[in-house]
Amino acid sequence: MIDFHLNGRRQRCADVRADESVLELLRTTLGQTGTKEGCASGDCGACTVAIGEPDASGELVYHSANACITPAHQLEGCHLVTVEGLAEGERLHPAQAAMVDCHASQCGFCTPGIVMSLFTLYEQQRRSDEEPPPPLTQERLEAALGGNLCRCTGYRPIRDAALAMGDYPAVDPAWITNAELGHPADGQIATADAGHYVAPRDLAALRALKAERPHARLVAGATDLWLETTQQLKALDELIDVRRVAELNAIEEVEAGWWIGGAMTLARLMPVLAEPYPAFEHLMHRFASSQIRHRATLGGNIANASPIGDTPPVLLALDARLRLDGPRGERELPLAEFFLDYKRTALAEDEFIAAIFLPRPTAGHHLKVWKLSKRREDDISAVLAAFAWRLEEGVMRDVHLAFGGMAAIPCRAPAAEAALEGRAPDAEAFAAARAALAEELTPMTDVRGSAEYRRLAAGNLLERLRLMIEAEGNPTDNNSDNRDSATKVTLDAYAH
């Protein structure tokens, strides 16, 4: 039984398969066909819905999600808002009215998803503590809409609608006054043991379940796992949902850094990164889409062990550590020892990633992160480079060069690092590093790029680093506007 609210009305759905998606539940069981299936892989955004979950103060906070790859069971205790739920009778919600007035729909198939992304943006503005709410910058618009593909309009009228909707008179959907929203009828969110889909609330319960059902798959954001059912039609018939395990959602700040719970979503991680590692935070804006970032977790991105995941190279460059946990107890492991081979890790079958340790930057520490992909937004890396170092009396120390897309696993380039370690950042040292890099990394040719391109580009990113250090003296200051074009070595849109 899933107990949730749909557009303000309580819904209870029994006999829901473990691997049923929110989209299937909506379209097939509930007959709500306004939400569309465009790809069933979380890439196009046509199925975007808004999910309201109570924050720490109990207030509902809405985020966008791809219904096609969101497990239906994760709706427990939530308020699901779909395109059918926005208008008040015949009065359109500002997000809808602005779309009509700006001629922002053509074929209309992506439109419900776009309206829902606009709705979550509207809610962000409405609930902002600032008065007036912060301006809708290009960056914020991209964050809100980068996960919604439109094949007809070219997006200009959608941008206009996003900018205009704040000027429309507020139209509150009828459900807005429903006091029960976010407060399940029985007063608490159930532990949700549906037999085949179980969502423990604390670490002890999770350990016990792992002991009891070692073969059950873990699910958190489901943003990759769910493709096994939607694309490959594999049955996911025994799942343990770690999304609501309290300890896995916590951040513990210690003197040396931060322990980040494994089930922390990327969207919640981003503000944590902003101050110590702005380049990392900036990269996260290009990690998939808003819909994905609000569901996907840091632990999931690591455990997935893809050679082209975005966070592992950065975490490798920062000497991150993992705390693995399970019925047999916990252990710590440097991240560098976690990835063994293509999609193979040091995680035992009964273990899970409980937390990720992110060290605090030391004085003079620098981090640069660059992601190469065919499309800037919502794409997977061809090459991801994360470079960390300190400059000490004119020489480079603690040089970490980590890459995604350059081997079967995310990895560092020790020979290239050695070529730079203790050296001044000059052309000679970098030429040696580049030569070493070409020797030690063996990228493959695949759909995202050829081996030749990857090798060349990775070397060129080292050259970019050299030029940046040379031109600026202070490479953390890449974002200042008064750079002379002669020293400009990245496009603004790609400068992390």
Next chain:
Amino acid sequence: MRTLTDIAQDTSRRNQGDAPLARETVAPQGGAGSSRAHESAVKHVTGRAAYIDDLPVPRDCLHVAIGLSPVAHGRLTRLDLEKVRAAPGVVDVIALADVPGHTDVGPVFPGDPLFADDEISYVGQCLFAVAAESHRAARLAVKAAVVEIDEQPACLDPVTAAERGEFVRPPHTHERGDWQQALGTAPHVLEGEQFVGGQEHFYLEGQACLAQPTEDEGVMVYTSNQHPSETQKLVAEVLGIPFHAVTMEMRRMGGGFGGKETQASPWACIAALLARRTGRATKLRLPRAEDTRATGKRHPFHNRYRLGFDDRGVLAGGEITVIGDCGYSPDLSDAIVDRAMFHADNAYSLGAARVTGQRARTHTASNTAFRGFGGPQGMMIIEQAMDDIARHLGEDPLTIRQRNLYRATDPDGTPRDVTRDITHYGQRVEQLALLHDLIGQLEESSDYWARRREITAFNAQSPIIKKGLALTPVKFGISFTVQHLNQAGALLLVYTDGSVMINHGGTEMGQGLHTKVCQVVARELGLDLERVRISATRTDKVPNTSPTAASSGADLNGQAARDAAAKLRERLFDFAATHFDRDAGGLDREAMRLEDGHLVAGIGEAERRIPWGELVQAAYMGRVSLSEKGFYATPLIHYDRATGRGRPFYYYAYGAAVAEVEVDTLSGEYRVSRADILHDVGDSLSPAIDIGQIEGAFIQGMGWLTSEELVWNDAGRLVTDGPATYKIPAFGDLPPTFNVDLLQGHPNSQASIYRSKAVGEPPFMLAISVWSALRDALASLADYRISPALDTPATPERVLMAAEGLRARHKARPVDQEEPA
């Protein structure tokens, strides 16, 4: 930027026919010529607009899944479907032997088996179909099939195929003037080649249909489809029943772009066959990956040119060869490669020229219609040549483009044996003043020359980041090049409450066709747009229709609707003239008109106004028919394929774009920082809709040339089979500065519907400016002396490789030695 000024006067050279202008008598209620919201806009934003998969279905509706070939080329030696039949929920399974009628569903030429016989021609070819109680059950059952194929080497390269003479249709040639002599005597000769990638349609709504058995032997099919009449024909032929037993209904598509012109039919045939066999409704919707593998794309092309020109860069003549990668069967490839040939000149006089088109057969899905229909691929080669000539002569590419534009006489005023306003296929190019005016206006409004100077200065002192700028024009021929398709029908129904229903043969895929046709009817009948409604396109309302394609939807169907409305109006006038004010001798028939919801007779004090509702009621009581059909056939057009000459196009639509890019030459990353567009839609039928078409086409074209890369592995399997790997433009790819304007003051010189022009396809090719700007930025790496090769899509990888190659060549190059591409 988008306010529209009143039309001044027709500045075109001459006007044909008696068509009025769209805004000559603009009705304030939203008739033709004014901006109106899409007729379904409110339904779109509330989720109430229903697509095929949203339609209510009978409780016992079956779901269909397709078994696809995993192999690109071979012989099917075993297809054992026993386990499929036995899978849970399966009700019926069909393959080739179960087809009662025709087994070939090729739209123009045979070659597209509904299910594979023994020959396997591509990965994704349809082998069998399953109907089951649920979508998932059907898809799971497909996996149980035992398929054995004796695999043979697959040919995936169109150039190799062409060399071997592997064609789906014979080559075709246009020839005009002595091109060999032109090449022999020209002061300069350059040659070049290019690969132009294909494109997945990526309509957001995949292929889908719903079939229901009807009385007798018939079937009703709801389908997401640009060509319901053809699908009706094919369903009837596959079932072996007369056409009148089959009805198609098509309310709206979630995008088409050409991908549902011929390639929606097989699914409808399969669903209909299963519906007849089981007696139950059947729904077939292809999952994204299967849709992408099973259906054809925009044709990739391999193009070559060899052109002679004078010291000013003006073409004397030469030859162009375009090789279209057609996939495994003809589909529409004859006409598509023809259109590539018709557009190998774009807006430039080639001089004495031979243009050859080849239709190569490869082992991929059968490539098909896609916005532009070969035109964009053909234009790419001459745009490459323009840039190459400019680099060769050290001139700005815009200068070279302007010198080569079609014009009434040679630039130096001397006549030649080939006049410079006649195309290589013999059609005279009209509205030349418009073309020159349009480019001149854009040159000024985009500040081209000042920005050129700034960019040159910027590039001179920026070693890594390079900027590029390009202005490219578009001249696109409007009409189906297959003459008989240039016809349309409409059915106009007026009910006794005064509400109006219009149906026509066109289909709505988001382009706003229905909105425009309603605007035409509202204007003809002097009514508020709200009184005119359009319903689904149905083959039992308007029969024997043409596909909604070739940008012709509003041109053809708008005229047919206008014809119907005009006939009904005249009939009402005749009736009103004698019916009203009979005692006073009736109404003045001469000056009678319909406006503001009234019939108006007489002028000044004698004016008499009768409300539309009263008129309609009276006509009904007077036993006057309140329905009418309309028809239209495009005049003037003809083309003789035997000689490669004629006037295939009723008129040309023009446009031009200026794109500016910034390229990171270390990483290959780039951004389009600004685009300025000025486009010719004649006298716009519906400006907001036209602007939407122009912007959307530009971004879609930009995707085609930049990020949208189709990748097949060595075994012929398309590995970019979904949005995770195939990258259409996203929100952030919209240029930060994007100025789009409609050209004012140039109504169509031909008597098109209210002298508007077709808008669906022409602006797609404006995006060639982005590709040319990328080449411009790259050329700066070699002081603009080398014209870089840049195949498409110009992904960051291709841009980086081009930059590396250019740097190496520039270093190796002796000073002051000119080098061709």
